[in-house]
Amino acid sequence: MTREQVAALLAYAGRIDPRTAYLDAAETAAQLTNWCEMLAEVPATAPGGWDAGAVLHRHVASSPYPVLPVDITRPWAAHRRTLLALHTDPRPDVDPDDVAGYQDAMRAQRHAVATGQAAPSSARQLTGGPHPAVAGRIPAGRTLPAGPAAALAPFRPARAAREAAAAAGRPDAFAVSCGWCRAPVGEQCRRRTNAAGDRPGSWTRRRTPHPSRIEDAAARTSRREHAA
Template identity: 50%
Template sequence: MDRREVAAVLAYIGRPDPRTIPAGTGDARDQIVQWQELLSDVPFATAHGWDVREAIRAHILDSPYPILPMDVARKWRAYRRDRLDRHTDPTPVADPDNPTAWRTELLGTRHAVATGMAAPSPHRQLTGGPHPDVDARLAAVGSSIPPAVRAALAPYRPARAAREAAVAAGQPDALSVPCRWCHADKGEPCRSRRLDLDGHARGNAPRTRPHPTRVDLAVAELARQNAA
């Protein structure tokens, strides 16, 4: 703010809080010089949310003490921090092989956001859902994993491969129900649990094939669903 804007700010403060009005002309000049020295980099108002009058009004309503220039400066710094915290640097249009131009544009964008001359650039989000091409490709392939990739991964995940093969053959998915033998939850493979003589488990390795009782339970569940 320049001296004229600072004088306008002091006049605005004096209306709701007469305690800040100086006694004479000399005191008023000294007050303007003092305020202008501390608020020289604080704008009077910006196009994106900052108005020094709003900061003054908030201080008068919240604090019983007369407002000081550092109170306004602190609110301006908080405003700058908040805007930069909500800002994500967009990719500069400058040539990335020219680091000087790239850095100049990046810093210029940050300065414009911090000083209220530009709005913060938020994180880019997917708001329209998947691209239509994705749905078309999934409809053609039938899965997000192509068959060739699924076959290549089968040796590394035998339990899932056996599950997919059973479903493809029209058999029930045994992992869709819990196992009453090894107490595996839905979606988890069965486990080979070996017990010591004292009844404690000493083995808990995952099985490629589910327990027969789990398969029977899945068959019964599928028949119940078809009957319903």
């Protein structure tokens, strides 16, 4: 913030909380100098809803203590981290072969976001819905074409079983945990192994869910249908 902005912020603080206002000119000047030093890298406003005046107001409204510069700098540090986390480093309009220039442009982008001069550039979202070729496969619980899905089925039996159940209109057994083997939601059922040399308590994954798990999934589906 500039000195003028800090002075305006202090005037606002003195108006809503008279404890922060000094009548002595020397004390007022010292207070302004201290606040300018602390808030030099804090913007008055910034993308993402940052407003130093609003932060000051919230502090006065919620805290029994007079506002201090750190009550502004700490929230700004948290807000800045949020902005940087949303920034995805878009490709700058610089020749990538110019390594130094490219790195400088990337640093400039991040600095602009970190100082509140520019909004973070987030990854663009798909807003038009799935492609028609994919939309037709989603109701059957399958997003891959039939050929690749069949080729991958032996390597992902749980997924293949879920797709087959969805295509046949049967309840998804993997949508519930298994009460028999305690397999969590989305994971295959398991069984104890009795092979020679296996450690006690070792187990392997079943290619099909336990019958009790299928019954639990059917009961859950029935309850949802009755509730609807």
